[in-house]
Amino acid sequence: xxxxxxxxxxxSAIRLATPYLxxxxxxxxxxxxxxxxxGVDGIMLMGAFTGFYVTLLTGHPALGLLAAxxxxxxxxxxxxxxxxxxxxxxxISGIGLxxxxxxxxxxxxxxxxxxxxxxxxxxxxxxxxxxxIPILGEILFSHNPLVYGAxxxxxxxxxxxxxxxxxxKLRAAGQNxxxxxxxxxxVIRVRxxxxxxxxxxxxxxxxxxxxxxxxVFQQNMTNGMGFxxxxxxxxxxxxxxxxxxxxxxxxxxxxxxxxxxxxxxxxPSDFAxxxxxxxTILVLASMAKRRIHAPAALNKPFERGGx
Amino acid sequence: xRKLGGILGLMVLFGVCTFGAPFRVAVILPSTINxxxxxxxxxxxxxxxxxxxGEDNFQFVYSENMYVIADAAAAIRDYATQGYNLIIAHGSQxxxxxxxxxxxxxxxxxxxxxxxxxxxxxxxxxxxxxAPHAEEGGYVNGVIAALLTKTGVIGGIGPIKTGDAKRYxxxxxxxxxxxxxxxxxxxxxxGSYSDVALASEAARTFVNAGADVLTGTAQMTVGAISVAxxxxxxxxxxxxxxxxxxxxxxxxxxxxxxxxxxxxxxxMIQEGKxxxxxxxxxxxxxxxKLAFNEAALEGKLSPIEIIELKATVWETVRKIVSGEITxxxx
Numbered sequence: 001x002x003x004x005x006x007x008x009x010x011x012s013a014i015r016l017a018t019p020y021l022x023x024x025x026x027x028x029x030x031x032x033x034x035x036x037x038x039g040v041d042g043i044m045l046m047g048a049f050t051g052f053y054v055t056l057l058t059g060h061p062a063l064g065l066l067a068a069x070x071x072x073x074x075x076x077x078x079x080x081x082x083x084x085x086x087x088x089x090x091x092i093s094g095i096g097l098x099x100x101x102x103x104x105x106x107x108x109x110x111x112x113x114x115x116x117x118x119x120x121x122x123x124x125x126x127x128x129x130x131x132x133i134p135i136l137g138e139i140l141f142s143h144n145p146l147v148y149g150a151x152x153x154x155x156x157x158x159x160x161x162x163x164x165x166x167x168x169k170l171r172a173a174g175q176n177x178x179x180x181x182x183x184x185x186x187v188i189r190v191r192x193x194x195x196x197x198x199x200x201x202x203x204x205x206x207x208x209x210x211x212x213x214x215x216v217f218q219q220n221m222t223n224g225m226g227f228x229x230x231x232x233x234x235x236x237x238x239x240x241x242x243x244x245x246x247x248x249x250x251x252x253x254x255x256x257x258x259x260x261x262x263x264x265x266x267x268p269s270d271f272a273x274x275x276x277x278x279x280t281i282l283v284l285a286s287m288a289k290r291r292i293h294a295p296a297a298l299n300k301p302f303e304r305g306g307x
Numbered sequence: 308x309r310k311l312g313g314i315l316g317l318m319v320l321f322g323v324c325t326f327g328a329p330f331r332v333a334v335i336l337p338s339t340i341n342x343x344x345x346x347x348x349x350x351x352x353x354x355x356x357x358x359x360x361g362e363d364n365f366q367f368v369y370s371e372n373m374y375v376i377a378d379a380a381a382a383i384r385d386y387a388t389q390g391y392n393l394i395i396a397h398g399s400q401x402x403x404x405x406x407x408x409x410x411x412x413x414x415x416x417x418x419x420x421x422x423x424x425x426x427x428x429x430x431x432x433x434x435x436x437x438a439p440h441a442e443e444g445g446y447v448n449g450v451i452a453a454l455l456t457k458t459g460v461i462g463g464i465g466p467i468k469t470g471d472a473k474r475y476x477x478x479x480x481x482x483x484x485x486x487x488x489x490x491x492x493x494x495x496x497x498g499s500y501s502d503v504a505l506a507s508e509a510a511r512t513f514v515n516a517g518a519d520v521l522t523g524t525a526q527m528t529v530g531a532i533s534v535a536x537x538x539x540x541x542x543x544x545x546x547x548x549x550x551x552x553x554x555x556x557x558x559x560x561x562x563x564x565x566x567x568x569x570x571x572x573x574x575m576i577q578e579g580k581x582x583x584x585x586x587x588x589x590x591x592x593x594x595x596k597l598a599f600n601e602a603a604l605e606g607k608l609s610p611i612e613i614i615e616l617k618a619t620v621w622e623t624v625r626k627i628v629s630g631e632i633t634x635x636x637x
Contacts, residue, residue: 008515012508019504106372115341116529116552118536214507214530215537219339219372223502255512258505261495262462262512269468273498 003135005259010139012255013248014147015213019044019205019222020247021150023229025157026201028238032161033194034174034187034297035083038094040202041226042101043075047203048210049105052217053112055119061211064121065146068207069200075101076199080192087301098226106219113217121211122146146204146212153201157240170194174295177302187302202226235284237292246280253279330360330573332367333386334395335379337500339371342526344546346371349397349420351547352565356573373398374501380404387412392576395420395569399470409433409582416576420565421471423585433581437568439588441471441524441545442478442634443627444561444595448543449482450623451559452520453490454616455541462513463494464506464523464531472496472524475545477636479522482623485632503530510534532556541603550600559620560598567594591628597621 023040030037047068055064075097082093122144131141161167172180173190181187205225210217232250236242257272332353340350353367368386373379379401386394387408395418396405402419409417409431416433419425423438452461463479465472476494483492493513497505507530510521514534521535522543529552535542536553544550544560568586575584588594599620604613626632 004515008512011515012512015511016504016508110339116343118529118533118552209504214503215533216503216529218342218501218503218526218529220374220501221503223499223504225504254505255508258495258497258509258512259516262493262509262516264491264493269496269498 007135007138009252009255009259011142012258013252014139014151015143016251016254017247018147018150018213019208019225020229020232020251021153021244022201022205022208023226024232024236024243024247025153025240026198026205027229028233028236028240028243029157029161029170029201030195030198031233031298032174032238032295033170033191034177034295034300034302035080035191035195036090036094036299037076037079037083037097037195037198038091038227038230039075039079039097039101040094040198040205040229041222041224042098042105043072043079043199043202044101044206044209044222044226045105045220046075046101047072047206048221049109049206049217051203051207052119052210053108055121055211056113056117059120061120061122064119064211065204065207068203068211070203072199072201072203072206073196074199075203076196077192079199080195083301084188084191084195087303090299090301102220109217109219116216116218118215119211121213121215144212146208149204150208151244154240154244161240166190166193171295173302174297177297177300181302181304191302202229205229231280234294235280235287238295239292249283250276250280329362329364329366330393330577331391332365332393332395333382333389333391334367334369334397335373335382335386335401336369336371337374337379337398337400338526340369343529343549343552344524344526346397346526348546348563349395349565352569355566356569376400376404380408383417384408384411387415387417391415393418393573405434406431413581416572416581418569418572420568425583425585427583432583435572435575435582435584435586437565437572437586437588439471439563439594440590441475441561442481442636443590444545444563444597445475445478445480445522446482446485446627446632446634447590447597447620447623448522448545448559448561449479449484449492450486451543451616451620452479452492452522452541453483453486454619455558456487456490456518456520458517458519459487459490460513460517461490461492461520462510462516462518462522463492464509464513464521464528465494465496466500466525466527467498468496474636475524478634481634497527499527500525501527503527506530507534514538514540548598548600550598550603554600555603557600558603559600562596562598563588564594564596567592589627590624597624 050071051064051068054067082088083090127141131137169185173187177187232246235246253276257275336346338346357365370382418435420437425434425436506527510531520541524545536556542556548560550557
């Protein structure tokens, strides 16, 4: 019984962490290049809607995923244009982008689908062989493809950021854009690439809700997940592994609180709901001493020959 | 000749405006008119009243997605300024806004739903209230759940533990205990009306814990219904008939028929009363109805079992109506 419970909680936690992983790693990439994008939640909503709508029309979740990625890319491009080219205040433009995504996804949903509908999204795809491993097989290898993708993204992002020229350029653009520029890095272009990539990942994060985990779309269905993803970037110290740790901590506590309530453990529901946030804040505070500093040029627009 | 026609036209127009003036209603909805839950049931009630009274006599407008209370308050004030006869604030979260606004528009009537409070004690006399006895619906669904479960584990998913959701949950648990005391039922509140992801995760956790019948209220439960459908277990709905969402999953829905409260309110306003009345919605007065979806049971229960189940369920409704079953809630 205890074993089955722990497996259940761990499986829940893996599932719950999925949208956060995509969104937070995307956000980390953007921030490492020097752009704070607070519009993640809005991009997620647009990705969730287009992914859902295209899946509803075509019956193919893979096409839905592509549509969500394209939508995420365009939203990322818009953010990059506003914050990198026009050099608008990043925090404010991100919030603007969020409200835009929230409003537009609601409007488009109202105009096209209008009512509650479910789609057949990505099915469960247990990995042959691996899913038969006792305990671990069920926890790790019996999910839908987008869940695997989220966890595969962690080492992939680590590799790209730390072991490739693109990763180096990206971090240089976020740490010291003037020096990077003098060494021939096209800072503007690197930032565009990073923010668009972040947008694509946020789009997938939204789609992971609407066509893989829930298979429905509703207005504001992300419910602020995008903002938690931004917090997870700080939590994780701008490192994919750190983001993974943060996302897993948050989603595990969330899975435990759902489980406690479902089991009828008599704790006030409001208290249970607070738990993930309280524990996240506690851990964050306890780590403050050894906090890794944000990219030096985060939030600062770059202009050639400026400063 | 043309002049005469003009005057005649003006007279006709004037006549329409004063004697045949339509009854104008504005409604504030926290979600959308097609949410398959709370807001949709109210919208359908207004459409039904309009069909009955005719478009010339009854007109209504609505504001959807008013989940931000400040926005809702602004909309309520706007509608009041525009001279609507009746403004319906369809959500318990709007109560304090009405207390603020209603005294400024003594000739306009307001409705606060759902609650059992009209603020006459504050000297406000132009607020009506309607109160669905959700516990009655919850009780009937509880009886159905107890009869359906094979695993003996049942789960409920609510938004915030207050108002309708709380009363429904209390009734649901009592219905199960009165039918089969050995059945294990847990009701969880996820703290949100909109968090579809958490509602669906709660449903998955219930399934992992062995539940084979689930219920829940409010618009975020679509996430849970989708899980019930995927896992092939039963769902019992509330607010509107939710069976179109998942025809082989939703066995029964408790449908709230707001016309039962709205029609008397409109009648009272036309007779010059402005507020102060609380209108209950119960099985007895037709404000609550049971929509049974037999199709969800076919192939899973034998025809005789289905007949027996239905007989017990309708007997339960009859006993609630006759007062043989009473459900106390805090």
